[in-house]
Amino acid sequence: MPYATHSDAERSAMLDAVGVSDPDALFDIPESVRFDGDYGIDAHSERETRAAVEGILDESPDLTEFLGGGHYDHYVPSVVDHLSLRSEFLTSYTQYQPEITQGFLQALFEFQSLVVELTGLGVANCSMYDRATALGEAALLADRVRASSGETVLVPDDLPDRVRAVLDNYTDGPGIGVDTYPTSEGTVDVDALADRVDDEVSLIYAATPNARGVLEPNLDAVGDLADDHDALFCVGSDAVALSVLEPPESYGADIVVGDAGVLGLPTTYGMGLGLFACREDFLRQVPGRLVGISEDDADNRAYTLTLQTREQHIRRERATSNICTNQAWLALRAAIHAAWLGPDGLTGLAEECVTGIREACERIDALDGFTAPVYDGHHFREALIDTDESAAAVVERCREAGLALRTVDDGGEERLAVCVTDTNRENVDALIDALAPEREVSAV
Amino acid sequence: MPYATHSDAERSAMLDAVGVSDPDALFDIPESVRFDGDYGIDAHSERETRAAVEGILDESPDLTEFLGGGHYDHYVPSVVDHLSLRSEFLTSYTQYQPEITQGFLQALFEFQSLVVELTGLGVANCSMYDRATALGEAALLADRVRASSGETVLVPDDLPDRVRAVLDNYTDGPGIGVDTYPTSEGTVDVDALADRVDDEVSLIYAATPNARGVLEPNLDAVGDLADDHDALFCVGSDAVALSVLEPPESYGADIVVGDAGVLGLPTTYGMGLGLFACREDFLRQVPGRLVGISEDDADNRAYTLTLQTREQHIRRERATSNICTNQAWLALRAAIHAAWLGPDGLTGLAEECVTGIREACERIDALDGFTAPVYDGHHFREALIDTDESAAAVVERCREAGLALRTVDDGGEERLAVCVTDTNRENVDALIDALAPEREVSAV
Amino acid sequence: DPPHQQTRWYAGGQYEPLLSEKRSETVAVESSLPDDLTRDELTLPAPAEPEVARHYTRLSQMNFGIESGSIPLGSCTMKYNPKFTEDVAAHPGNRVHPLRADADKQGILHLLYDLQETLATIGGMDAVTLQPPAGAAGEFTGIQVAKAYHDANGDDRNEVIVPESAHGTNFASAAMAGYDVVELPSNEAGRVEVDALEAAVSDDTALLMLTNPNTLGLFERSIEEIAEIVHDAGGLLYYDGANLNSLLGKARPGDMGFDIMHFNLHKTFATPHGGGGPGQGPIGVGADLAPFLPTPQVRETDDGYETYAPEHSIGRVHEFMGNWLVLVKAYAYILRHGDEGLENVSETAVLNANYLASQIEYEVPYGPFHHEFVASANADAGDVAKSMLDYGVHPPTTKWPEIVDEALMTEPTETESKARLDDLAAAFNAVAEMDADDLTETPRTTTARRIDQASAARNPRLSWHALE
Amino acid sequence: DPPHQQTRWYAGGQYEPLLSEKRSETVAVESSLPDDLTRDELTLPAPAEPEVARHYTRLSQMNFGIESGSIPLGSCTMKYNPKFTEDVAAHPGNRVHPLRADADKQGILHLLYDLQETLATIGGMDAVTLQPPAGAAGEFTGIQVAKAYHDANGDDRNEVIVPESAHGTNFASAAMAGYDVVELPSNEAGRVEVDALEAAVSDDTALLMLTNPNTLGLFERSIEEIAEIVHDAGGLLYYDGANLNSLLGKARPGDMGFDIMHFNLHKTFATPHGGGGPGQGPIGVGADLAPFLPTPQVRETDDGYETYAPEHSIGRVHEFMGNWLVLVKAYAYILRHGDEGLENVSETAVLNANYLASQIEYEVPYGPFHHEFVASANADAGDVAKSMLDYGVHPPTTKWPEIVDEALMTEPTETESKARLDDLAAAFNAVAEMDADDLTETPRTTTARRIDQASAARNPRLSWHALE
Incomplete structure (x- = not known):
């Protein structure tokens, strides 16, 4: 095996210590479900593997x-690659031992802070898979915090099918309805939305730029409509656009979702970095991980994952999300890219x-x-x-x-x-x- | 400037501290030799620079x-790039402050040890520019330690012109003669060499593999001839070949020079890593840097550059070589490659x-x-x-x-x-x- | 003094500060957009590139990765990540937009197809989707597929059965899909109690979720009987791929009767964890379930490869195809190893776990183990973990599964050498002999000393604004 | 306790050991070559890749680079190395063998030609060779060129004049070329004493080697007079490029009367030092000397580029073209900056040096400075340097030039921010206030404590064999 070459002597000593003569004897698997090991895959040297995979990738034309x-x-500056590929970042585990993972925690705290600055909202988590799953989580959060009021999510009729398909899966379990409201002349039709919205609505979603690339001009009116019906207002955007746009909090957004992978992530066949921020009073309902500040025994500032009782490894079926592995490394890259810019x-x-x-x-x-x-x-x-x-x-x-x-x-x-x-x-x-x-x- | 952006406020504060209103006022240069700054070079963004340089490089066909x-x-394994590019290695200075450069010193010590193992000789330095300059330094070393005996260096008639041209420059200053001896049937003609060698010869050089790719079969006889005439015997080889060949020390080599860039260095338009090893009794005449072991104040093992009194920054015109910057980073790469293999x-x-x-x-x-x-x-x-x-x-x-x-x-x-x-x-x-x-x- | 395992950088008399404390700038936003669309100003750090490089270099040195030392976290499979896979991921052929026409992304589709088929073979499954962007996303996807299958059969089932020792994501994913979770107790041997399972299954049973070997490292020897019980009740069997590393070349979930499984590419196939992602959680299913998989799937044609939507697809769980680069790295890992290498992975992983278990002084209940074991600490497992930090290693997973008192769930993986396993054992054993009081004084050699978790949660400070 | 600026890793109860102590293996050499050509066995470390990665990762963390902190070494110009130049160096178009026919390496020749011409413009020279593989190699090359020129004129000269404050390589390179070295004292203003120069020059004078600004950071304002004196005596004037960073956009050696110069690409043009190389030391010359440059040179043709041997070439100083990748990185650096960026480099470098000098409490004789200054320590400069290590910075060059007592030769470069300059000043000033006894107890926060240099030299242990 290429990456674990015990010498013969070491292997013998280990087998002796364990008391078997062959590692295969350690496999407590009934014969009836044993597999003969023949997947039909040939081994390759490192050089051959590179040639083989790169050869396949080269089948796509350069367009x-x-x-x-x-x-x-x-364009992602070179420093993002060089710094994020440092093995202490790239090959580390989730920061459940904060005393030895202060570096990554601080970077994630920076990412959260960046999103807070961009959205104007009080809380940002340290990543979701992509903008579509972030919207799905927003619908679930709205369902939790507006359980009494309604169970329909309203989305614009230009919501891309791919995003809608994800939202449909997320809302399927709790039985949340998803309905569309009209757009007109390329933007939200506020009057039509006003006709459509009722007290059964838990969340109204609108994106800026929207799916047609247009910056929505009337989001304050959408926010007012949501407010009038005790629905949450969720805005979709991205980390570059938000740097110049009015912060969504200022026109009533309760949640902002979207794409932070516009920073740090070049075109990679749709790999994403979901952005998720919300009002501070939803703090204990936030999906995903949060990094907070504390102190260590030497009274130095220290970072740590916090409010973990929201998470699946502690709360199990009552967790705010099933998220375990998320997009931490991409959040690091976004933070570096933002710092560079x-x-x-x-x-x-x-x-x-x-x-x-x-x-x-x-x-x-x-x-x-x-x-x-x-x-x-x-x-x-x-x-x-x-x-x-x-x-x-x-x-x-x-x-x-x-x-x-x-x-x-x-x-x-x-x-x-x-x-x-x-x-x-x-x-x-x-x-x-x-x-x-x-x-x-x-x-x- | 892309890499040093003082803010306007910082720049003002610094100018105030210095007492000028413009950095240009700090330049104490007579007007008569002032230059107007017009080199005619346009600035490029990082992305544009990459495109421009890579575009030029792409003018060479893929052959x-x-x-x-x-x-x-x-083939150089991927770990060599990833590890050697770590900035603590790549961007560090020569190890004149050993307390903060133990890591690089240890790697150079490994490189020296590798060369000692490959050559069988007692001392190896931690790099020369390439095999040609290493041969030049060997001739100079022979001249220093055999000052009394002779001043001619003998090289085989198949020595590549490019190597000979370098040797000629190195031997020019001290007035060392360079003469060739015949090869026959693709290898050293020992009889002809015996006829040619005399007590004026300070060094006999032979390479294995030689310039025709042939492994020299009779180097022990060449060693004996050198010994008989109080000349040094210098063998040329490389770090891969030496791993299977008889160690040159065993057949009388006093010096081994050659190419260690066969480890760690892919094809890069002739960039090299010179290998230089010699007998222990020439220690104080060795050109280039040496890493040795010592102890620190806490009695821990520690590495340090040593025998620096041979070097130009201390001995100036009496130094064993003018070498300052050499090929340290490539020696690190060779050490990593060897460890991986x-x-x-x-x-x-x-x-x-x-x-x-x-x-x-x-x-x-x-x-x-x-x-x-x-x-x-x-x-x-x-x-x-x-x-x-x-x-x-x-x-x-x-x-x-x-x-x-x-x-x-x-x-x-x-x-x-x-x-x-x-x-x-x-x-x-x-x-x-x-x-x-x-x-x-x-x-x- | 103990050696410094990690740095704590400082400059100008203070510890490494927040980026924002170094030099933030507030700029007036200048835009050609009208004022009513734009913000007035933006405040962010503005370091020049040299300071960016230093800041993150220092942060990295205050972080512990697999190239820093062993990370024997049970169920997490923190193995060495071969460096060359990063080079493959950096190849320009990866820079392809997902909305290109099929004909313009044949390289991508070719790799997707090969990986789909290869994973199906490794899992003993009939079809695989590569889309889920993490293991938990794979679980959710698998459950949605199961639900769609039952629905299509007009079969209304509302329960998912999960053993008490299962990963927390199993519970959460089932709940997220709208199922009631039925927890199944373990028997004295640390395995599924067949009688209890028989009592638990019913017409309401949609799915039984299992990992095998389980989180104690024990193979569920009754797996065929378990499968029969679940299938007889009309339920489906789900394999949690977190522990697949121990089965490579030795057994396949499909052969054991599992209908659905997920693969954690970032565990079994060594793509780096990135401090908590990106991962990727493809799922494999049997032929009956294949029509319900997410869209798109990839198939081979006479001319190359094309995407298609399975007939009864559940739709999507990610806007595109998840974390593409993880797929590329996992594919490269599999090609590099081949059959023999993959079997050697599981053999060495299991040997390493058993060897390490034999060398430590803590009690290790249950056995024989496969790739991981759960030791029982003679003290607070959390304190034991903190003390182990001073020995230059990452500690094992602690206090879980709860089936073992003060659990130290340990999975060394196959890429640890005997010397490193001996170091790990030495760390376990040194800590085992420490007084309980001394344990609470640790760690001492790390960037931060023991961190107060309670105050972080009591007084959440979650962005730069909380520091102003 | 002071913060840990660096780690000292240990495992298994010992500090990071030698690679050979980890696991060396002696293997019987199996070869298809006959026994009389081959060795019997070979003993080398044999770590698996995960251990290779950890070993060198740990070593790197025990090392200090420019991304670790400031390295204000006078005359060394340790500036930040833009990361993107590494990507350019990794481009596949660099993987070209030097013995390809000219037509098959047009990309290489094109870059060589452009860089030759660009450096000639920056230096105010007529022709440039890129071949010398380091600054000292450039000096040697330049002196050989001068010698060939004099020889061609039938002019037998045997002396090279070097100011006492010059870089050690100047002396060594001149000696290596067979010249007698004549040392020139400085005047009270820290500059070349024109009268002394007039006394020193003669028919024996082949060359005067100068750096300007000199190692005190002072511009030789009499440079035109100096040039006239040397030229009138039939000698040539050599410019040591180590301090060129301070002249970018402001002045050109050729305009000052220099006939020959070298460029340290790894200083002025920011290619990384690599812990002591690879560097690259191109030389520029006036038109009269161009026929003597090394071979090959590159010229433009109607079809592209071709190599040629200058008419009276001295031959070669490297088997091929030196360190190709350094050339590529330097070229990218120059393109990135353009005229304005390059002038800003020197302006900021000079501003930074003057600012830092204004902030430190040590005496700084001479002035006004350009890019560097030499402070005089109130204690042993070596001890001062060791104490500065505890402040997270690399110390300045010490005890040289000897013209200043206990010299601290300081060159912050343009890539240090004001905050980092203030940190440097704080480090200088904190150490300035320490007792002499305390100075000898430092450093404390580094991987190694103070190292005994004398015993290393007295008892040389230079390979693993010395440890057996």
């Missing part, structure tokens, strides 16, 4: 992506998410046969685009040029979706060329 | 190399260097129009090959197939040189196909 849709790419860098990155898509839309809109964006309003990173031809055909044409785009079903219309960030902004020229190839020809 | 000739490629792994790698080229030669020799190897004897990693056609044409044909080979001038004959190690052994099939394409066609 410039304008995809977005819940997974966003920002600083407030200027972070808000500067957010501004690029505003101007990048704005400028791209202006250029696309100037092309014959394209309308960009479809909806008015301020966009963040992405926008929907109308085309005279079939959106699928445009995607195919872009693909020929090495650009990956996608279509979305926008209330029955098939539209083009485009996402622009700091990492593909320089490729907008190529996108313009691919969208309107005849223009390029005529320019020549 | 399978069979090159050798003094720079050899072995262990004695079985290291000798197993050496055996691959024997069987890989042997099997390749057998297959090439079986091709019409090829003789491989040209010389009898046991080869290590590389061999010379004769072809019916021009060697340059064969190289060109291989290049078309994505394989890089080279020709050598072997005493007037242009021959093909082939190097096979663990990292290209799997490509020998492709090499055979490229050498004899018509064979491939006929096989179809």
